[in-house]
Amino acid sequence: AQSVSQHNHHVILSEAASLELGCNYSYGGTVNLFWYVQYPGQHLQLLLKYFSGDPLVKGIKGFEAEFIKSKFSFNLRKPSVQWSDTAEYFCAVNYGAGNNRKLIWGLGTSLAVNP
Amino acid sequence: DAGVTQSPTHLIKTRGQQVTLRCSPKSGHDTVSWYQQALGQGPQFIFQYYEEEERQRGNFPDRFSGHQFPNYSSELNVNALLLGDSALYLCASSLWFGLAGNQETQYFGPGTRLLVL
Numbered sequence: 187a188q189s190v191s192q193h194n195h196h197v198i199l200s201e202a203a204s205l206e207l208g209c210n211y212s213y214g215g216t217v218n219l220f221w222y223v224q225y226p227g228q229h230l231q232l233l234l235k236y237f238s239g240d241p242l243v244k245g246i247k248g249f250e251a252e253f254i255k256s257k258f259s260f261n262l263r264k265p266s267v268q269w270s271d272t273a274e275y276f277c278a279v280n281y282g283a284g285n286n287r288k289l290i291w292g293l294g295t296s297l298a299v300n301p
Numbered sequence: 302d303a304g305v306t307q308s309p310t311h312l313i314k315t316r317g318q319q320v321t322l323r324c325s326p327k328s329g330h331d332t333v334s335w336y337q338q339a340l341g342q343g344p345q346f347i348f349q350y351y352e353e354e355e356r357q358r359g360n361f362p363d364r365f366s367g368h369q370f371p372n373y374s375s376e377l378n379v380n381a382l383l384l385g386d387s388a389l390y391l392c393a394s395s396l397w398f399g400l401a402g403n404q405e406t407q408y409f410g411p412g413t414r415l416l417v418l
Contacts, residue, residue, distance in 0.1 A: 218404060218405070220406070222409075228411075229391070229409050229410060229411040229412055230344070230391065230393075230409040231409070232406065232408065235406055237404050276343055276344070280405060285356050285357065287357075287405065288357075289334075289346065289405075289407065291343040291344050291345075291346075292343060293342065293343050294342070294343045
């Protein structure tokens with residue numbers, strides 16, 4: 187079965203530190219890749235997505251992610267985190283097409299940013 | 302442009318009861334997916350509706366059923382509630398691009414928090 191792995195379950199950083207959250211998937215075919223964020227008490231929001239083209243994609247709030255096909259990875263980065271980035275981050279991978287497409291989710295990474 | 306809306310926001314039920322949750326998709330979207338999110342976990346896919354038909358289903362028992370209406374809104378029904386059904390139920394809407402397309406982006410509503418006592 188296809189899977190999505192998020193290596194860091196809990197991350198604690200100080201403000202202004204750099205962030206990199208890992209995401210790896212197991213499907214070898216064409217994929218669409220997503221990062222979602224869930225702030226405390228709020229609903230899931232789309233941070234960024236990759237369908238095709240430039241493997242370095244930029245999202246909202248200064249986040250970016252790089253798709254490395256050879257490594258089956260789509261890591262999320264931010265050069266300098268803020269206290270307001272404290273949230274749960276989910277990587278999701280969409281593969282297949284039509285009735286056979288699947289959106290597979292990672293277990294999430296909880297990020298706490300200390301002021 | 303209204304986003305995905307869900308009702309009610311919170312619900313308390315007892316074991317054995319039945320519950321219906323509602324979802325209105327984002328304007329222009331025609332596909333609705335339902336997820337269950339337990340505390341501290343990622344979303345677990347329940348099923349997806351397009352053109353009023355269930356197109357895909359996750360690993361959930363038949364107690365979980367759904368419906369999509371001609372205006373694309375959707376309902377999730379859970380029968381014979383168990384304590385373990387307590388969770389946040391998320392609705393996501395998207396555009397269905399058909400067999401050839403797979404560039405689907407799902408947008409989520411705020412969820413309905415269900416507590417089963």
